[in-house]
Amino acid sequence: MPSETASPAALSTLRGLLPFLRPYRARVALAFVLLCLGSAAILVVPLAFRDLIDAGFGGVSAGGAAAREGAGLFGAQGLDGRFVALFGLAVFWAAAVAARYYTVSWIGERVTADLRSAVYARVLRQSPQYFETLQTGEVLSRLTGDTTLVQTVVGSSISLGLRSLFQFVGGMVMLAVTSVQLFGLIFGLMALLALPITLIGRRVHSLSREAQDRIADASALAGEILNAMPTVQAFSQEANEAARFAARAETGFATAVRRTRVRAALTGLIIAAVMGTIIFVLWIGARQVQAGALSVGELGAFVIYAALVAGGAGTLAEVWGDVMRAAGATGRLLELLRAEPVIRDVEVVEGAREDGGGGSRLPPLLQENPRRTPPVGAAAA
Secondary structure, three states, rough: OOOOOOOEEEEEEHHHHHHHHHHHHHHHHHHHHHHHHHHHHHHHHHHHHHHHHHHHHHOOOOOHHHOOOOOOOOOOHHHHHHHHHHHHHHHHHHHHHHHHHHHHHHHHHHHHHHHHHHHHHHHHHHOHHHHHHHOOHHHHHHHHHHHHHHHHHHHHHHHHHHHHHHHHHHHHHHHHHHHHHHHHHHHHHOOOOOOHHHHHHHHHHHHHHHHHHHHHHHHHHHHHHOOOHHHHOOOOOOOHHHHHHHHHHHHHHHHHHHHHHHHHHHHHHHHHHHHHHHHHHHHHHHHHHHHHHHOOOHHHHHHHHHHHHHHHHHHHHHHHHHHHHHHHHHHHHHHHOOOOOOEEEEEOOOOOOOOOOOOEEEEEEEHHHHOOOOOOOOOOO
8 A cells, every 4th residue: 555654653643533523522522521420430439438437447546536527428427328328329420331331332333434434435536556556455454454443442442541541640639638648659659650651552553553564464465366266276376375375364463462462561561560559558558557647448548549540550551552553553544545546536627628729638538528637647648
């Protein structure tokens, strides 16, 4: 596939999907509102557990006294009322998540259908010269495999990524509210992880693009051979062609394994580093509880927020890998969308049909169909 310009950066490539999202901006806004409501609900849950722990088990702790006096999240409600309120919060969170899932999935399916139609219509407008160098299997691979990757990201991964981002950022903020000292330790250790994560993420993007190219090569070879099966069978080349396809498939497998290995290393690095940081900070927090600087409920809330932060970080690592793969697929689809036909439609060519001497300047074929202009150099021919 010819490409006259270099592929832009990963996130810049995904901006090419904005024209397909713009007609559905109302649904996108609705999904964002539902996402915010669901994220806010899950961030309130640790506060509810803090008050429940202090009210039911806090005993003489400062947090338990405050909860019994009605200064907690549930006010002056009794223990039974607190559990009922917690269940109501869980129901609200479940409803927000279900509505968000439906809305985001609808957007993903709709954008994917529009993208497939746009790419196919653009390919049909190309000149015969274009199809001399373009392999049919490659186009089919982009219309199926690449658009499926885009659908996964638009209809699932981006939503999960934003939810995890809100969960991560909100959890960090609530950690700071619960204990500034412990938050400072977590924030400092997390900052050390930024550089290796960024470097490995770039490597995943390049390998994802390479893997999609190898899949397209195998599909293109299969399409070429299947279209010429009478010739292949006439020369008894079935075994040779099967070996050629197997070699292409093995090349794609090797590239996919390299991508998976790097992505697994990225996920393992993030999870191990985040969990190690949280365990270290919790050790410090346990010593503060023993010293009376924290209540049991506050430490419990801190543990839950730390788990939310760790879960958000792990999901972000997975989503980032999906985004890198989708960026490569989007770049390949945009190459088809941006391909310019050699023969273009023109609005008016009647003025070119007559010259000063009454003769015609157009070839006979174009005189019969003046809506098409010849490619460069055709007039000289």
